[in-house]
Amino acid sequence: MTGISLLGVPNDENSSLLRGPADAPAAIRRELHAETQSSWSETGFDLSAPSCVMDRGNIAFDAAADPWDMIEQDVDRLMALGMPLLCLGGDHAITHPIMRAVRRHHPKLTILHVDAHPDIYHAYQGNPRSHTSPFARIMEEGLADRLIQVGLRTINDHHRDQFRRFGVEVVAMGDWRPGLRFDIDTPVYLSIDIDGLDPAFAPGVSHREPGGPSPRQVINLIHSINQPIVAGDLVEYNPHCDIGNQTAAVAVKLMKEMAGMMLKTCQV
Numbered sequence: 001m002t003g004i005s006l007l008g009v010p011n012d013e014n015s016s017l018l019r020g021p022a023d024a025p026a027a028i029r030r031e032l033h034a035e036t037q038s039s040w041s042e043t044g045f046d047l048s049a050p051s052c053v054m055d056r057g058n059i060a061f062d063a064a065a066d067p068w069d070m071i072e073q074d075v076d077r078l079m080a081l082g083m084p085l086l087c088l089g090g091d092h093a094i095t096h097p098i099m100r101a102v103r104r105h106h107p108k109l110t111i112l113h114v115d116a117h118p119d120i121y122h123a124y125q126g127n128p129r130s131h132t133s134p135f136a137r138i139m140e141e142g143l144a145d146r147l148i149q150v151g152l153r154t155i156n157d158h159h160r161d162q163f164r165r166f167g168v169e170v171v172a173m174g175d176w177r178p179g180l181r182f183d184i185d186t187p188v189y190l191s192i193d194i195d196g197l198d199p200a201f202a203p204g205v206s207h208r209e210p211g212g213p214s215p216r217q218v219i220n221l222i223h224s225i226n227q228p229i230v231a232g233d234l235v236e237y238n239p240h241c242d243i244g245n246q247t248a249a250v251a252v253k254l255m256k257e258m259a260g261m262m263l264k265t266c267q268v
């Protein structure tokens with residue numbers, strides 16, 4: 001059995017309001033390794049086994065290099081190993097350089113994206129790399145064949161224009177029905193913004209948007225994927241906004257189920 005790679009991407013310099021997600025990889029690992037945590041996924045993998053999860057540490061950003069180049073290079077190097085890759089953000093802006101590298105290894109690819117926000121602004125505050133814009137860049141560059149966005153509850157008219165322009169498939173939160181699943185016939189990139197969850201469960205985010213799904217609903221959606229999950233990210237956890245480490249525990253739970261499904265769907 002091949003394991004998966006875990007990579008921390010501690011970058012939040014394109015957040016539009018609050019900083020903090022750069023501290024998430026360390027906080028999530030701390031919770032993951034806490035003695036109170038089970039290391040097992042519901043899909044039956046012991047994630048503490050080195051054969052299941054290879055932790056590649058964090059990207060070491062330095063001022064001399066463009067962080068987008070560093071992210072793309074590190075992700076490309078890890079994808080070349082042929083193992084699924086789970087990235088811990090960081091804010092959502094990082095998904096763009098991650099996808100530049102992932103796409104090189106997957107000519108067929110569907111993005112399944114859970115979020116309160118579409119993150120598809122053409123630009124925000126004059127910043128095309130804004131954490132509100134990664135999916136505009138991804139679709140402009142043709143980095144996915146399909147983009148499916150789920151759980152949205154902040155859609156405005158500009159977003160609707162962008163959905164039409166890029167052919168985005170949207171299941172707004174109000175349309176999320178029990179048993180939600182998608183018919184996908186390509187490998188999958190799974191992008192989960194912690195603020196996609198209801199802030200009652202996950203208050204540790206920069207932009208709280210009530211009216212979202214429970215962890216169980218998101219886990220059931222993850223478990224419904226029947227194509228190889230070749231890579232993914234878990235982004236926007238902001239430890240500075242958390243209540244105790246409530247959201248860290250939710251992040252670890254989602255991470256375990258993402259990893260467990262990568263292991264299940266990518267086994268040969």
Ligand SMILES: [Mn+2]
Nearest residue numbers: 116117193195
């Ligand atoms: Mn969001």
